[in-house]
Amino acid sequence: MKYIGKKILTMLLTLLLVSFLVFLCFTVIPGDPAVAKLGTDATPEGIEMLREEMGLNRPFFVRYADWLFSMLRGDLGRSYSYEKTVGELLADKIPITAAMSLMSMVWIVLTSIPLGLYAARHEGGAIDRAIYALDQVLMAVPAFFAGILITLVFGIAFRLFVPGGYVSYNKDLGGFLYYMIFPSLSIALPKAAMTVKLLRSALIGEKKQDYARTAYSRGNSTKGVLYRHLLKNAMLPLITFLGMSFTDIMAGSIVVEQVFGIPGIGRILLTSISQRDYPVVMGVIVGLASVVILVNGLVDILYQLLDPRIRIGGK
Amino acid sequence: MMGAETVKKKMNFNLLAGAVLTGGMLLWIAVGFFYLPYDPEAMSLELKFAGMSLSHPFGCDNYGRDIFTRVMVGARTTLAVALGTVGIGAGIGTLVGAVTGYFGGWLDEVLMRVIDALFAFPSILLALVVISLLGSGKYHVIWALGIAFIPSFARVVRSQYLLLREMDYVKNARILGCGHFRIMFVHILPNTLGVLVPTLMIGFNNAVLAEAGMSYLGIGVQPPDASLGRMLSEAQTYLFTQPIYAIFPGLAIVVLVLGLSLLADGLEAAR
Numbered sequence: 001m002k003y004i005g006k007k008i009l010t011m012l013l014t015l016l017l018v019s020f021l022v023f024l025c026f027t028v029i030p031g032d033p034a035v036a037k038l039g040t041d042a043t044p045e046g047i048e049m050l051r052e053e054m055g056l057n058r059p060f061f062v063r064y065a066d067w068l069f070s071m072l073r074g075d076l077g078r079s080y081s082y083e084k085t086v087g088e089l090l091a092d093k094i095p096i097t098a099a100m101s102l103m104s105m106v107w108i109v110l111t112s113i114p115l116g117l118y119a120a121r122h123e124g125g126a127i128d129r130a131i132y133a134l135d136q137v138l139m140a141v142p143a144f145f146a147g148i149l150i151t152l153v154f155g156i157a158f159r160l161f162v163p164g165g166y167v168s169y170n171k172d173l174g175g176f177l178y179y180m181i182f183p184s185l186s187i188a189l190p191k192a193a194m195t196v197k198l199l200r201s202a203l204i205g206e207k208k209q210d211y212a213r214t215a216y217s218r219g220n221s222t223k224g225v226l227y228r229h230l231l232k233n234a235m236l237p238l239i240t241f242l243g244m245s246f247t248d249i250m251a252g253s254i255v256v257e258q259v260f261g262i263p264g265i266g267r268i269l270l271t272s273i274s275q276r277d278y279p280v281v282m283g284v285i286v287g288l289a290s291v292v293i294l295v296n297g298l299v300d301i302l303y304q305l306l307d308p309r310i311r312i313g314g315k
Numbered sequence: 316m317m318g319a320e321t322v323k324k325k326m327n328f329n330l331l332a333g334a335v336l337t338g339g340m341l342l343w344i345a346v347g348f349f350y351l352p353y354d355p356e357a358m359s360l361e362l363k364f365a366g367m368s369l370s371h372p373f374g375c376d377n378y379g380r381d382i383f384t385r386v387m388v389g390a391r392t393t394l395a396v397a398l399g400t401v402g403i404g405a406g407i408g409t410l411v412g413a414v415t416g417y418f419g420g421w422l423d424e425v426l427m428r429v430i431d432a433l434f435a436f437p438s439i440l441l442a443l444v445v446i447s448l449l450g451s452g453k454y455h456v457i458w459a460l461g462i463a464f465i466p467s468f469a470r471v472v473r474s475q476y477l478l479l480r481e482m483d484y485v486k487n488a489r490i491l492g493c494g495h496f497r498i499m500f501v502h503i504l505p506n507t508l509g510v511l512v513p514t515l516m517i518g519f520n521n522a523v524l525a526e527a528g529m530s531y532l533g534i535g536v537q538p539p540d541a542s543l544g545r546m547l548s549e550a551q552t553y554l555f556t557q558p559i560y561a562i563f564p565g566l567a568i569v570v571l572v573l574g575l576s577l578l579a580d581g582l583e584a585a586r
Contacts, residue, residue: 017432025448136580140573142524144531145565148551152558163554251437255528259551270532273447281447285440293435 004301011297018289019071023064026278076283081275086283089268095169096264097257099177100184101249107188108195108245116199121226123204131196138193143252147186147259154182164261183260187252191245198241202234209233236307243299247292330581336574340567344391353381355388355541364557373563376546377553382563389541390567396457396536397522403461404522405515408468413499415469416476427473430466438463439525443534451534460525464518471514475507509586516579520572527568543568 051057055066070077076086119128141149155163161182167175206212207230215225254266265284272280362379365371373382411430415423433441438460445459479485480503488498529535530544538545543564550561 013428014432014435017428018435021429021432022444025444136577137569137573140520140569140571140576141565142527142568142572144528145547145568148547148554148561148565151551151554152561156555156558247437251439254439254443255532258532258548269443270534273443273534276447278447281444285436285444288437288440289435292437296435 003304007297007300007304011293014293015290018293019068019286020064022282022286022289023067026282027060027063071286077279079272079280080277081272082277086279089280090265090283090287092170093263093265093268096262097250097253097266099169100180100187100253100257100262100264101246103177103180103184104187104191104249104253105242105246107185108192108242111188111192112195112199115196116203117226117231119196119200120203120207120230121222123200123207128200131200135193135197138189139197141190143187143190144255144259146189147183147256150182150186151259166260166262179260183253183256183262186259187249187256191249191252195238195241195245199234199238202237203230206230206233236303239306240299240303243296246295250288250291327581327585329577330585333574333576333578333581336570337578338574340390340571340574343387344394347387347391351384351387353384355380355384356539357381364553367559374557374559376549376557376560382546382560385541385546386543386563386567389543389546389564390571392453392536392540392542393523393526393530393544393568393571396453396460396526396542397519399457400460400464400522400526401515401519403457404464404518405468405511407461408465409472409504409511411465412469412472412474413476413504416473417480417495417499417503419477423473426469430469433463434466434470436463438467438521439528442525442529446529446534451537453536453540456526456529456535460522460529463525464522467518468514471510472507475510476503479503479506513579513583516575520575523568523572 055063058066067077074087076090078085079089082089115131119131122128151163154160161179165179167179169176203226212225212230215229216222220228253264254269256262257264257266258270265288268280269284271277272284357380359375359379362371362375362381363377365375365379367374371381371383373386376382376385411426415426436444441463442456442459445462446455449455449458476499485498485502488502493502526535526542527544527547530542531548533545533548536542536545546564547561550557550564553560
């Protein structure tokens, strides 16, 4: 329990630091937002008035505290370029990116665990070597190139979906989920390859442990030892890896959204960057970083709860 | 059970295949400095979407430019950006990791908290932050990605310094009167290479993938510079009319990354 409390405290501290760094970067470096809003031909009086109105004349730490507390209340400020609050702007985009990331995670787990188990059981066999070769190649394919190849094969050659024909989830949930299969698969492919490789080597590592030999010598079948003993232990590095992969999946979704023409978080982030719409950029960045910190923190805590060696021994 | 020899044979295959792919790719890029089959910017109306032929092995793009030449030049840009990125990331990361790991104390606490906070960002997201502040362009991408790569190097190097600073040879060097700076970089640094070199190779691959991703998004290398990611985003518009345009720049990325990751695997097995 002490560990969990400490972990949560560190997570909060990291979140605070992230928000501070983001605020620092986006208020110090880009220059005066009042000038940016009014354009270069604004009068000094006009700029001064707007600065007062936007609260830019207050000390730095007051502004940071103000921004932080309004963010905690769920108020992310107003977009410069759209007549909307950042919250409104992002609200209908979050489900898209979330659905895509979760679906990729499901693909990774569904494909990598059976393949990893199979490869470890038939270590050195022809299929194991084929899986290894395929893994190596897929790991080198960037997610967006996988997306282009999937568009070519499934979209253009087999006509299973219309490239760029995104269906909104409010209109047709089934159609939305069907369209999401292809981008989520592109994100999952390289990650699944890495996961298979990791699970296979973790299982093979466990196979050489004394407890595995004991289990064999007690007359257990290869299959029984693999599923009942080895998998349990190999799950631990797997969970850590999947937690870390979640970061890459979200980052990958920013790029893959562009391949499939999906108006998610990635699209709004990129347009906001090119329009220098900093409140939106800050909202997205802090939001994504918070998800990453939370997921990684939860994985660490889960790891504690699952592994009795750490639960009892480590203080 | 698989014999030790088969394992070794397979790993040597990795080393060989990795060396061949990486060497071939580097040679191909190096040739581009002295000889290019065509001018990479030369446009031609008749050659628009020309298919694969002996004179244009990869075909031609929407402006009738030779794709083979452009992949050659694009791979060079991608390689240069990746090298710059790893240079900045590994240089600053090693310095931060060495100082924090060697000295410890409050400096370590403060710097590592910042590094941990940066680590919470996926590197492409961190690079996007830097790009949104600096603006896009080749050199900005190198800085953006370089900064994004600092945390991973800093963490690896720090953990090594934490271990190695307790070694007897470090204590002996202290007794002999060596300064901290000399111990850190002359005595300890060479001993971290076993861990640092694989990290560099993985970092290089991640840099290639990140650069391609950023240029694909249109915020990395800007035209007229050719870059593999940039070419892919152009190619995507013409996926229906000229599918091979997308294949070759993508394959170049795959071969570059695959070669180095096989080489890294092979080297690790050979040790």
